[in-house]
Amino acid sequence: MQKITALFSQTENVISLFISFFLSVNIALLANRKSEFSIFADTQNPDVFYAIFLFLIAIMASFFFFPKKISTPAIIKKLILIFLPFELTLITCLYFWKPELNVLFFLFAVIYAFIASFLIIKHAGLGNDKTTKGNQTTKQWVAKQGKVPLILLFSIMIISGSFGSYRISQFSAVDEPLWTFDRIPSFWKNVREMNWKNTNISDKPGITVALISGVGLLDVNPKLYDSKVDGSKNRSSEKMNYAFRLPLLLFAIFSLPLFYFLLERLIGKRSSLLAVSLIGLSPILLGMSRIINPDALLWIFAPMSVLSFLTYQKRRHVNYLYLTGVFLGLAILTKYVANIVYIFLFGMIFLEYIFNHSRYGDITFRKYIISAIKDFLILVILSLATFYILYPGTWLKPQRILTGTILSQAFVSTWPVFAAFFSLLIADVIFFKNNIFNIIVRFASKQKDLIAYLLGAVFLSIIVFIFYNVYLDMKIYNFQEILASPKTSFKENGFLGLFLSNFYPLIFAISPIAIFGTIIVLTKIIFRYKKEINTEKLNITLFLTFFIFLYYIGTTVNNVVSTSRYQIMLYPLILIISSLGLVYMYEKIEKKYTLKKSFFTFFAALIIIISTFSLADSKPFYLSYASFLLPNENYLDLKDMGPGSYEVAEYLNSLPNSEKLTIWTDKKGVCTFFKGSCYGDLSYDELEGVSFDYIAVSWGRKSRTTNMVRSQSKLATNKILNFAQYYDQEENIAYKLLINDRPAQYVKVIKVNK
Secondary structure, eight states: OHHHHHHHHHHHHHHHHHHHHHHHHHHHHHHHHTSTTOOSOTTSOTHHHHHHHHHHHHHHIIIIISSSOOOHHHHHHHHHHHTHHHHHHHHHHHHHTOOOOOHHHHHHHHHHHHHHHHHHHHHTTOSOOOOOSSOOOHHHHHHHHOHHHHHHHHHHHHHHHHHHHTTTTSOOOTTHHIIIIIIHHHHHHHHHTTOGGGGOOOSSBOHHHHHHHGGGGGTOOGGGGOTTSTTGGGSOTHHHHHHHHHHHHHHHHHHHHHHHHHHHHHHOHHHHHHHHHHHHTOHHHHHHHTSSSTHHHHHHHHHHHHHHHHHHHHHOOHHHHHHHHHHHHHHHHHBGGGGHHHHHHHHHHHHHHHHHGGGGTTOOHHHHHHHHHHHHHHHHHHHHHHHHHTOGGGTSOTTHHHHTTTTSTTTTTTHHHHHHHHHHHHHHHHHSTTHHHHHHHHHHHHTHHHHHHHHHHHHHHHHHHHHHHHHTTTSSOOHHHHHHSTTTOHHHHHHHHHHHHTHHHHHHTSOHHHHHHHHHHHHHHHHHHHHHTTSHHHHHHHHHHHHHHHHHHHHHHTTOOOOTTTTGGGHHHHHHHHHHHHHHHHHHHHHHTTOOTTHHHHHHHHHHHHHHHHHHHHTTOGGGOOOTTSOTTOOSOTTOOOTTHHHHHHHHHTSTTGGGOEEEESOTHHHHHOSSEEEOOOOHHHHTTOOOSEEEEEGGGHHHHHHHHHTOHHHHTOTTTOGGGGSSOOSSEEEEEEGGGOTTSEEEEEEOOO
């Protein structure tokens, strides 16, 4: 029997070599036939090569897998070995001959490389497959949560959905037409036509927006609502808005249970419930989720990649590591700025050991760092694989993977430093047995109390300074002027001015109760760090604080300051920090007055009610929300997305003979809903001779309009077409709307005095 088995094994190896060899020869011949270097006659039918492929694969399947039982991992390993010569030949042919092969060959080449790399890492012990004891099934986990937390979670989703769906179709947001009329339809049109290269629809790249919001194409045809198409004025764009926006809103709402799951694994039931309350009922996050824009999804995917990695480091279950890679890939598919997460996750390798090395017992730093590097490589591979598989534009141009990651504009200034540091670490592992980094990390570990103190003290000091400067009428730094020109303010304000300005929208765009919770936990770090710095929740606070600082340093180094929308991914993180502070405060009260455990339900319900009031207070202009702690003359939404456009159009449409009216507006969203003639350009040649009835202007376009008018003398000297004059005009105002009752956030309609 053993001889028969040995003979069968030898026969199997021979046939494996046979198949492997002829697969590689066949692809070389096919690639040559499909290239300009072909040695075959044009009449030679390439179908012969495809038939040979089918024949070889049939032999392989019947001989290896049908007669005997074999495990899936064994099958994958066997296939990797058999197809190795084929893969090398295919890549060589693609590089040198550039044959016009079917897209499946390109997909195979790259996916094979990802799978092979992943398996090599796993086979070499790369990654930590150790799991904590007591892992639960989904049913067991749900049962452990209890009914009350799940009811509260469901209530948060209902409240968020109710406010989010309110007038969801009755507004017009900046840049949305680029997605509704162009990018999303173009993406799916090219997918339908298998024109894979042209699915590169944006420099964001915004693929997840096209995938999720594109569901609306099943219900509407955007061309019917395009102003360039005859008859579009007779159709309300509300149906199209609803069809494209609702999928994004629903996706955000149904992401809340996943936030809760990851947070519960990371910081416990109480803190996670409060965190989801603050996240799910945050006006700025809900407002962003209603707009067709990559930021509507970035605030979900980027924080989840951070949370899943922190959960992996705590629980050491490899599934959380895989989840990190997938979420990070989705985040980069959404917006390239998510590349900053790579740097943070790499930094977490060291922060984890500095603050939590007690988790690893007697494991040496060298053993730890090798395992951590391998984990990092796994999540990088999974993120790039996710990026590639879901982005058809990379299938025939794999180099776009690099332009979307290490060569992206968001990473261009940071990548050389990151690459140098990573190379130094690898060199230390190979040549110096980690002696260099071991000394540095062990020194930092001894000073972890001081590091924690500094992080907490700096963050708290900045919060105090922000309040001080704001209540001092911004005499030190005018945050609003800096944020009004986020890409050109560096020359006048320098690094420090830009860096501090980032915190202005971060602090005042969250509810006062969230600011209060943040101050509590930071104060706890500062004044009690020596006793409690090793607690997991405080460490999570420090890690998230580190990410916020890292993000701001990254943007400031690039001479850019972050408006509310530019830093949307940070809001879930600051709200998680806030929840830790609120739970700490509650548990202090609970201990002092010996409250029953059930009392926490009332506390959580109170947080939900307070957060709901924040939504109600900013309805329907959620994205323009600012807490009442910000003086009424100030505001945050400096680069607004077009709030008030629908209301202006609604007023104008209510006027007699509105179809015959002619207006000029700095908010092109007004034109979407207005029934009459609408202009929004600033070209004298186009506007000369037009008789305007009304001028509609808004706070967010004052600087832009003023500069453009001044650059054209014909506009500046014209009594009607000098549109800069209307922003400060208080006469002949026919309609005025204050966004969230802030005087500086106005939208007004002025009747032209003819």
